Amino acid sequence: MPRPRTKWTERCVEVTLVVAASTSIILVGLIFLFLFREAAPFVQHPGLSSLMGDRWIPVSFQKEQFGIYPLVTGSILVTAIATVVAVPFGVIGAVYLSEVARPAETETLKPFIELLAGIPSVVIGFFGLVVLAPFVKAAFGLETGLNAFTGGLLLGLMAIPTIMSVSEDALRSVPASYKQASLALGGNQIQTIWRITVPAALPGIVAAVMLGMGRVIGETMAVMMVTGDAAQTTFKPFESVRTMTATIAAEMGEVPFGSDHYRALFWVGIILLVATFLLNIVAQRVLKRYSVRQ
């Protein structure tokens, strides 16, 4: 018995679902659109070239300066330190979980990593501010513990869950026959791990590190609370710095709407967006191309 009403319902449902699914695409478009919309007038005045400088002095009685170099180098420095911290822990942790730990051990330990991934960044930043920074200050005999090094340590910690879980997936998808062949040839467990399993999973691990770095670059609250809030161009780990994210979050609240400063902050946002966007695309490409499982 043909029921036209059902057919009509079916059609409606499908159209609704297509519309819902396209919101993601629209949203990405809107993000780019609105960032550029707010940033655009800056191009005419004071001009994009004023972003290319090494002084970020957005509020000044004489001449405001919007050189973003100190913010970019701040982000790069903190990200580099975080990566140096996170990669060994994340990768070795993943190897340990997937190749060494017994199932019961994995089940006990993994919740700790999920726990770490769940702690809000402002809480981690608070811990960094009141516990880690004084510790770093005392341990290295510094004037202040609020510097790029402390920020890098915290952000490294926050990137570990991402790096670990993606690396673990990559390691677990290495075919068992590879390992069996190595063991059959007389390789011991550790030789099999470092010469067979890890190299076979390397593309996935590289992608994991890139995704972790994407998270670090975009992290805001923790880094804002512990890096010392000084926009200066430096590559010394024990100096105070100011990242791009922290600058936006700290200054956007007080900036007059529509001012040059306001628009400059949107440019900083665009740079951030493009940087994380590129990192993610490359990481996804690597994951897709080399994934053994698919």
Next chain:
Amino acid sequence: MRQRSNGFLAIWAMRIIFYLLVSSVGIIVLDILWKGLPSISLSFLLDSPRRSGAEGGIFPAIVGTVYLVTGAIAAALPLGIASAVYLSEYAKQGLFTRGVRFAIITLAGVPSVVFGLFGLGLFVIFLGFGASVLAGSLTLACMILPTIIVASEEALQAVPRELREASLALGATRWQTIWRSVLPYSVSGIMTGSILGIGRAAGETAPILLTAAAFFLPNLPESPFDQVMALPYHLYILATQHPEAAKVRGMQYGTALVLLVLVLGINMAAILLRGRFRKKYRW
């Protein structure tokens, strides 16, 4: 023999590194718990702040966070589930589907502070919502959308093909099949994903900093167009901007503990639900 002992040492080295990591997580949680607990009392949870947060409680911040998260989930859940149903049940290989998947991955990678800028540009300014519960909720909704879509799609995919085939073979239409045979079995999986999204939304600071939050509002918001206090933002301001930051450590630790318990409690609920779900349905 030498080879063997090398391997043994290396494995212990790895074990030590891993346990070092686990204990640093433990230290953070225990530190917050230990120093936060003395501040927790009924009046801390149920009073309004006094003397710009140096005394009193954090009730408006808790309520504000609940409002923001409820709004975010109300906006993101229907959209996210609908997108997931499309991707899992309707999508054909093609440019549109590839585009949607690419967009989801892109959204998942956008830094939260950039979402804040976007929310500021679109909701606060362009649509004229002002800094408000509404603008903050919608910004958070955009942020958690990819989490919900990915988790929901996974839950839908986990329902076996045979169930759909049986329903279709009995003459049910596509939508009837989805509504009566697929969705009921994926509800718990979808809920797990949404709860993880809620946890993320509750802990985020940067987006609401730009779109919704105010530091000191002794009164609760009366309409969606009012500003709100929020737990993460309250902690941030107390810890960094408060004139007597070092003297109000107790308040800071108390706020941090409430936020931590809230977010971890939400995540824990998701993990428990996932476990029950796995036990209940073994296809």
